[in-house]
Amino acid sequence: MGKGVRTETGKLRTVMLHRPGDELRRLTPRNNDTLLFDGLPWVDRAQEEHDGFAQVLRDRGVEVLYLTQLLGETLNDGLARSRAIDLTLTDKRLGDQLRAVLRDHLGELHPDELTTVLTAGLRNDEFPTRTLVTSLLAEDDFIIDPLPNLLFTRDSSVWIGDDPAVTSLAMPARSRETQLTELIYDHHPRFADNTPIYGWDREHVEGGDVLALADGVLAIGVGERTTPAGAERLARTVLEAGLAHTVLAVPIDQQRATMHLDTVCTMVDVDAVVMYPNIAHRLSAVKVTAGPHSDHGDDLSVGELRPFLEVAAEAMGIDQLRVIDTGLDPVTAEREQWDDGNNTLAVEPRVAIAYERNTETNARLEAAGIEVIPIAGSELGSGRGGPRCMSCPVEREPLPPS
Numbered sequence: 001m002g003k004g005v006r007t008e009t010g011k012l013r014t015v016m017l018h019r020p021g022d023e024l025r026r027l028t029p030r031n032n033d034t035l036l037f038d039g040l041p042w043v044d045r046a047q048e049e050h051d052g053f054a055q056v057l058r059d060r061g062v063e064v065l066y067l068t069q070l071l072g073e074t075l076n077d078g079l080a081r082s083r084a085i086d087l088t089l090t091d092k093r094l095g096d097q098l099r100a101v102l103r104d105h106l107g108e109l110h111p112d113e114l115t116t117v118l119t120a121g122l123r124n125d126e127f128p129t130r131t132l133v134t135s136l137l138a139e140d141d142f143i144i145d146p147l148p149n150l151l152f153t154r155d156s157s158v159w160i161g162d163d164p165a166v167t168s169l170a171m172p173a174r175s176r177e178t179q180l181t182e183l184i185y186d187h188h189p190r191f192a193d194n195t196p197i198y199g200w201d202r203e204h205v206e207g208g209d210v211l212a213l214a215d216g217v218l219a220i221g222v223g224e225r226t227t228p229a230g231a232e233r234l235a236r237t238v239l240e241a242g243l244a245h246t247v248l249a250v251p252i253d254q255q256r257a258t259m260h261l262d263t264v265c266t267m268v269d270v271d272a273v274v275m276y277p278n279i280a281h282r283l284s285a286v287k288v289t290a291g292p293h294s295d296h297g298d299d300l301s302v303g304e305l306r307p308f309l310e311v312a313a314e315a316m317g318i319d320q321l322r323v324i325d326t327g328l329d330p331v332t333a334e335r336e337q338w339d340d341g342n343n344t345l346a347v348e349p350r351v352a353i354a355y356e357r358n359t360e361t362n363a364r365l366e367a368a369g370i371e372v373i374p375i376a377g378s379e380l381g382s383g384r385g386g387p388r389c390m391s392c393p394v395e396r397e398p399l400p401p402s
């Protein structure tokens with residue numbers, strides 16, 4: 001068995017994070033909705049909170065990689081650099097005149113400066129050369145959009161087995177993020193032996209929807225972000241490659257509060273999840289396995305919609321997938337779900353990082369024998385994402401034999 005990620009709870013060895021930076025300083029009350037933030041975070045405090053998150057990971061022996069550091073190193077490579085610039089310039093709002101001068105401008109930047117422009121964006125008033133397009137845009141319009149949601153590294157790639165899948169993000173505000181993750185995986189020396197198994201130009205799939213319930217069993221949420229066609233494409237990809245024997249497609253409500261499967265359910269032990277109580281009774285799943293006739297197009301065998309916990313336990317080969325009984329009243333449950341109470345990051349079985357503010361959910365987890373490592377997230381949480389959303393595991397140890 002190689003490196004990579006095969007489960008949700010195997011001891012975490014390496015994780016990719018993004019320390020929030022200047023891209024968050026671009027948020028205003030006029031653009032925060034489009035940029036998928038529910039408020040304007042106090043950036044310095046968000047950085048402190050994030051440093052706290054990185055520190056608890058390091059304290060547990062986890063190697064923390066930073067996306068911008070990897071990107072900066074990637075952009076030292078001439079090919080990666082020209083690809084990055086080409087991709088950025090495909091934006092149809094630019095026009096050929098601006099595209100040409102911008103190409104020269106970006107081409108002259110140091111890799112670290114280019115990293116900043118690619119992540120924090122470029123405002124019209126920061127770019128000195130006048131073109132027809134820039135003279136018609138407002139001073140504070142963006143020529144290159146900022147990517148404040150890079151913070152949620154979970155979504156722009158997900159490791160499945162030995163290799164990463166670059167995802168295909170549904171919201172326009174995030175679509176460019178995956179060009180950056182693809183560049184890193186394609187060109188950074190650290191990933192020279194890895195080949196992405198999915199691409200940003202494919203059907204929509206976001207990493208927050210992908211849960212490795214067990215080695216060989218993948219759940220894929222289908223809702224606001226991952227489309228049915230995206231789930232089908234990823235299922236086919238992993239089944240054909242032998243990366244999973246069973247995929248569960250899990251419909252979730254198409255609304256902001258439940259934008260990804262990991263906003264309602266995350267694993268805290270090899271056979272246990274913490275789940276938003278208000279939906280636990282109705283979460284269902286369709287089991288997908290390799291079909292018998294791959295040459296006739298019916299290469300997938302698709303089951304009936306059945307209770308999620310039942311299908312999951314069956315696929316995982318266990319008697320029961322336990323749900324930690326949070327026993328919360330519906331209103332407290334709804335408040336803590338909104339603040340990512342169910343979005344925990346397991347660093348090993350029965351040890352999970354969680355936002356400290358969700359006191360009720362955390363107390364119930366502790367009572368059930370789960371060690372909760374609390375982190376502050378009052379500013380980070382304004383982007384609607386918790387510890388699992390803010391982390392992309394790159395390597396987890398195999399689970400010890402049970």
Ligand SMILES: NC(=[NH2+])NCCC[C@H](N)C(=O)O
Nearest residue numbers: 036152208260383384385389
């Ligand atoms: N895996 C997650 N739940 N990610 C949360 C992403 C939050 C982000 N603001 C968005 O709307 O896309």
